[in-house]
Amino acid sequence: MGIEYDDFLDESYTPASDDLVCEFRLEPGEGMDLEAAAARVASESSNGTWAALDVDADVSRLSAMAYDLQEDGTVRVAYPDPLFEPRSLPQILSCIAGNILGMKAVDSIRLVDCEWPEPLATSFPGPQFGSDVLTEKLDAGGRPGLATVPKPKVGLPTEEHARVGYEAWTGGVDLLKDDENLTDQNFNPFERRVTQSFEMRDRAESETGERKDYLVNITAETDEMVRRAEYVDDHGGGFVMVDIITAGWSALQTVRRRTEDLDLAIHAHRAMHAAFDRLDHHGVSMRCLAQFSRLAGVDHLHTGTVGLGKLANEDTVGINDWLKSDLYGMTDVLPVASGGLHPGIVDTLLDHTGPEVMVQAGGGIHGHPDGTKAGAQALRAAVDAWTDGESLDARAEDVPALRTALDKWGTESPR
Structure with missing residues (x-):
């Protein structure tokens, strides 16, 4: 199957119950519109790359999806549960707050909020007291x-x-x-x-x-x-x-x-x-x-x-x-x-x-x-x-x- 940036953008997407949904606010880089920048954010923070790929395996179940784009630059990205290692904050943050903070596709980007699904959240112990x-x-x-x-x-x-x-x-x-x-x-x-x-x-x-x-x-x-x-x-x-x-x-x-x-x-x-x-x-x-x-x-x-x-x-x-x-x-x-x-x-x-x-x-x-x-x-x-x-x-x-x-x-x- 082919993988391109367009595969990471669907403004009509409805998140699954076990998706981790992240809200970003971004300013597209030079020559980019919000749609193109949002797709690159979803791609880079999951399983995409800058070059179009042809792969035999179906990796779409690990692809993040950008949706709900707003005029102020707010974008929501849904990440599928299989993308993450349970109870590993470093791995999760390497996805949702990793390379995307330095991409040329955005002049600036801020991780504003997260909506944590039950399977991922409850894999962590939380506080004792x-x-x-x-x-x-x-x-x-x-x-x-x-x-x-x-x-x-x-x-x-x-x-x-x-x-x-x-x-x-x-x-x-x-x-x-x-x-x-x-x-x-x-x-x-x-x-x-x-x-x-x-x-x-x-x-x-x-x-x-x-x-x-x-x-x-x-x-x-x-x-x-x-x-x-x-x-x-x-x-x-x-x-x-x-x-x-x-x-x-x-x-x-x-x-x-x-x-x-x-x-x-x-x-x-x-x-x-x-x-x-x-x-x-x-x-x-x-x-x-x-x-x-x-x-x-x-x-x-x-x-x-x-x-x-x-x-x-x-x-x-x-x-x-x-x-x-x-x-x-x-x-x-x-x-x-x-x-x-x-x-x-x-x-x-x-x-x-x-x-x-x-x-x-x-x-x-x-x-x-x-x-x-x-x-x-x-x-x-x-x-x-x-x-x-x-x-x-x-x-x-x-x-x-x-x-x-x-x-x-x-x-x-x-x-």
Whole structure:
């Protein structure tokens, strides 16, 4: 049979129930119309090539089909189930977000969204805990979970890191968190940091009567990540953190398999995501990165601050809704809001996100004029006030630390 680009375009196509449907937005390359560019996208991302082929085997069952072309450059492409290896994110992404991002047939192309069929989606494990970490591992039922990264985010010696954690925990924060670039450096070695931080965690739990934990960054080469996860488990931790984009999807899937045995939740940091999603006309959307993360099995994922923090705005609410949506019974993911948050903007943030979220503040705690513990008290008071339906100013009358935070930062977002 012959295979040409026209075989990958059918505007009347109706996807099969087990097709993976991807929505792209593209700008055709020079000399191309939208139909020609869309056909080349479907061809290159499945089983076509630039030259017309004559082959004996019937390979049409593996061919993607472009359809539903819109004037704004939106194109939907349906991929047949046999094209994919189940439970292999790298193979799937090599198809739907691989060579097509560099084709001359398009000036730009963005993977905007995916509709996951049941057979492919359920081949993945999904999260172990998701939003249930708020009650299964923490005492944050009915309110957002609270986390903090010691500041400066790198450079603190181990003893100071653990002390800052203790101050934050006793001030009302649930979770201490490593930053994305703190792993196993000489100034704060991994094993010593884990050991001393959990000693301070235990002390804070004893004093507050609340469960506390630590999001330990285990990001490294894959085998080393597994070893570090086991070390965290040996020292009484309930969470690990992975820089999922820089570590890679295969590594994340390996970590997910081991953490299930260890009963550890995975906190996903999205460092490097903007290399894929910052441009609105090219790359891979954060919505899709969030989908890949849920399939692979993370329990928390940074999804933005609805434009309130220091990072660029994005569809935080839409992404959060997808992470919590029904996906053939798969466990949800707890969204994490982080990056430039402080007590004065928490109420506006939560008006958008609702209570099933983790609020993470760094400078908005440690930059408090009265220190880390007061900063943690201020953040906890702000979140509790929102949960109770009380204004920040009213709560500040009873919580001096909150009053000080509001006087310092007001209700403005940092840049």
